[in-house]
Amino acid sequence: MRISIIGAGKVGGAIAYTLMIGGIQEIVLVDIDRDRACGEAQDLREGIPVLPFFPKIYAGDFSKISSSHIVIITAGEKRRPSDSRLDLLRNNARIMKQVIEKVVEYNRSCIIFIVSNPVDVLTYLALNQSGFSERRVFGLGTFLDTIRFKSALSEEVEVNPSELHALIIGEHGDSMVPVWSQTRIFGIPLCEYKRLDKAKMDEILKKTRNAGAEAILKKGGACFSVALAVSEVIWSIVLDRKKIIPVTSLLNGYYGISDVCLSVPTLIGKEGAEELIKIPLSREEKEGLRYSGSILKEKIGQLELNG
Secondary structure, three states, X not given: OEEEEEOOOHHHHHHHHHHHHHOOOEEEEEOOOHHHHHHHHHHHHOOHHHOOOOOEEEEOOHHHHOOOOEEEEOOOOOOOOOOOHHHHHHHHHHHHHHHHHXXXXXXXXXXXXXXXXXXXXXHHHHHHHHOOOHHHEEEOOOHHHHHHHHHHHHHHHOOOHHHEEOOEEEOOOOOOEEOHHHOEEOOEEHHHHOOOOHHHHHHHXXXXXXXXXXXXXXXXXXXXXXXXXXXXXXXXXXXXXXXXXXXXXXXXXXXXXXXXXXXXXXXXXXOEEEEEOOOOOOHHHHHHHHHHHHHHHHHHHHHHHOO
């Protein structure tokens, strides 16, 4: 199976590395900086002799994505420490339009997976511009936030993260919604396992929400956690694992929310984002999700007005 990555920067390179050591057999790197893409591909290829398999890794132009099953898009301007993800909207929307135009030109049967930020708005843009089905265009969304949330929560309750069932939905950004009402530790409601006061819950959410900005401030941006999150989604598609993952895709009537891309639990399989899973939410969580939707609809409106 061939997977193409559009954008060979820090995130694109980390994704390529994670997929390569995981066993993906063919990876194409495409970047406006051809030398950067070639350098990343060469660096990856030179490590192949220690692997138990022989993947094909190379750089190319957009024509090389023609037989790719999945196209991962990481292209876009970097977020600065003072920026929110939505501050990136105008420039990265322009870049996304150019990328989607090329993807549609060379491959009309692929799954498009958006990682670039602001991911929710760019997923909406990619879906509308590509004309692809809703199943075949979706973004990483709050899956990364969910991983960060579980990491912070596991440290607080001193439990292996694999024993936690915890979830962030809504915007991959400031209006993200923690689903405290469904948080479980090995099936036990969090409030029964260990009671956390509101101040501690707010602290965990703040740590989750600020993780991306902190990584930018300290090392220029997150890449390894992003790559691991992307890899989990990709393997659920490749192996048709039917995992339920919070990714951003088009909502049509989910708790009354329509015509906007937000993250909710989604069944991920060989067809892509195969089914949105409606889970019980508290009144506060429903309101938070709808607020996320209103924030992003406003940004989508600005995007349309700005062309």
